[in-house]
Amino acid sequence: MGVDPHLLRTFVCVAELGSFSAAAQRLGYTQSAVSQHIAVLESDLGTPVLQRRPVAPTLAGQRLLEHAAPILLRLAAARADVARAVAPQPxxxxxxxxxxxxxxxxxxxxxxxxxxxxxxxxxxxxxxxxxxxxxxxxxxxxxxxxxxxxxxxxxxxxxxxxxxxxxxxxxxxxxxxxxxxxxxxxxxxxxxxxxxxxxxxxxxxxxxxxxxxxxxxxxxxxxxxxxxxxxxxxxxxxxxxxxxxxxxxxxxxxxxxxxxxxxxxxxxxxxxxxxxxxxxxxxxxxxxx
Known part of the structure; x- marks a missing residue:
């Protein structure tokens, strides 16, 4: 089972801001799209990762957060490394x-x-x-x-x-x-x-x-x-x-x-x-x- 990094990024943003609407504004999505991302992520993992009122990570969501930041950073590092390999160095x-x-x-x-x-x-x-x-x-x-x-x-x-x-x-x-x-x-x-x-x-x-x-x-x-x-x-x-x-x-x-x-x-x-x-x-x- 793999986790879509776009869903993971949305989850991290909602957890950080404590708000679906604020996360939607930061990410450039509609609020319904953010809600859909979280629903798909929870369906994929088989457990809720966010409680809704107030918005905060569940115990499973806290565990996911511990892994999410280094995963997203490694993806960004890989993307930057590929870009450096094919583009002139700044x-x-x-x-x-x-x-x-x-x-x-x-x-x-x-x-x-x-x-x-x-x-x-x-x-x-x-x-x-x-x-x-x-x-x-x-x-x-x-x-x-x-x-x-x-x-x-x-x-x-x-x-x-x-x-x-x-x-x-x-x-x-x-x-x-x-x-x-x-x-x-x-x-x-x-x-x-x-x-x-x-x-x-x-x-x-x-x-x-x-x-x-x-x-x-x-x-x-x-x-x-x-x-x-x-x-x-x-x-x-x-x-x-x-x-x-x-x-x-x-x-x-x-x-x-x-x-x-x-x-x-x-x-x-x-x-x-x-x-x-x-x-x-x-x-x-x-x-x-």
Whole structure:
């Protein structure tokens, strides 16, 4: 038994919006067509996937949702891969996480490249689906481990080893730990953090330590993050090249051994970005902003 991807896409849209009429408007269908799609899907699966009032996934629908997003993404990735095989390649359009473009790495990019800054999962998904020609993502990892990325399909990953940096804790200059030469994550178990996944190393990378959050920053403005740190609103994890900013102290993480790593992701091993990185040495700038 196979599930028609058009029906699956309609189901995901209705479940996301909680409305048949809103889903119809977004998808460009009539409401009756959306209702028919769901009825056919439920007949195919032999069970209801949506309760009607209010509109919400049933238990079976919740299970289907867990599979639907990666299925639809893989289909989009396959379609983009076929398109790339038969059509001229567009100009380089890179998806990048806010901290991935360390200064030495930025110097490698061609002058006419187009960049879009986005969270890590969005960059990887965008590369898989063909929205970006390639991506640059960053995060914490053990010295010999790759970054932990969600599986959005078969992608080629290239660790930009020369861009690896020491991980530092950014804190206010008058913080009790500001004068330390190094810190273990265990030393920070009771600390308050600024949750800023777009502007700092995501707190979800702080395995296995749960983080106590005092302030949340949405977006990728690193300068705003540093101003919050300097004002004592909480700690943040950053790569070493951002150390030395006025009003902010930075102490290296010494235990466990972690590095700030940048990886390039692409759908082809011969992608122009990967070729550039293989040919050139990336030396990060160790200065301030």
């Amino acid at each position: 100009a380089m359009h890179l998806g990048v996480t806010s901290l991935a473009l360390v200064p030495g790495l930025a110097a490698l990019l061609p002058a006419m490249a187009e960049l879009t800054c986005a969270p890590r999962d969005e960059v990887v998904a965008g590369v898989a689906a063909g929205r970006f020609s390639a991506g640059l993502v960053a995060g914490l990892a053990a010295p010999s481990d790759p970054l932990r990325l969600n599986d959005f399909g078969p992608l080629h990953r290239f660790p930009v080893g020369q861009a690896e940096q020491v991980v530092v804790v950014a804190l206010a200059l008058d913080h009790p730990l500001a004068g330390r030469s190094g810190l273990a994550l265990a030393d920070l178990s009771g600390a308050f953090w600024i949750d800023a996944p777009g502007a700092a190393v995501p707190l979800s990378d702080l395995w296995p330590m749960p983080a106590r959050v005092s302030t949340r920053l949405h977006g990728d403005d690193v300068l705003t993050l540093l101003a919050l740190v300097a004002a004592g609103h909480g700690l943040a994890l950053l790569p070493q090249h951002l150390a030395g900013t006025a009003g902010v102290g930075c102490v290296p993480i010494t235990e466990p051994r972690l590095v700030f790593r940048v990886e390039a992701v692409a759908t082809s091993d011969t992608d122009p970005l990967l070729e550039l990185l293989r040919q050139r040495t990336v030396v990060p700038d160790r200065g301030g902003l």
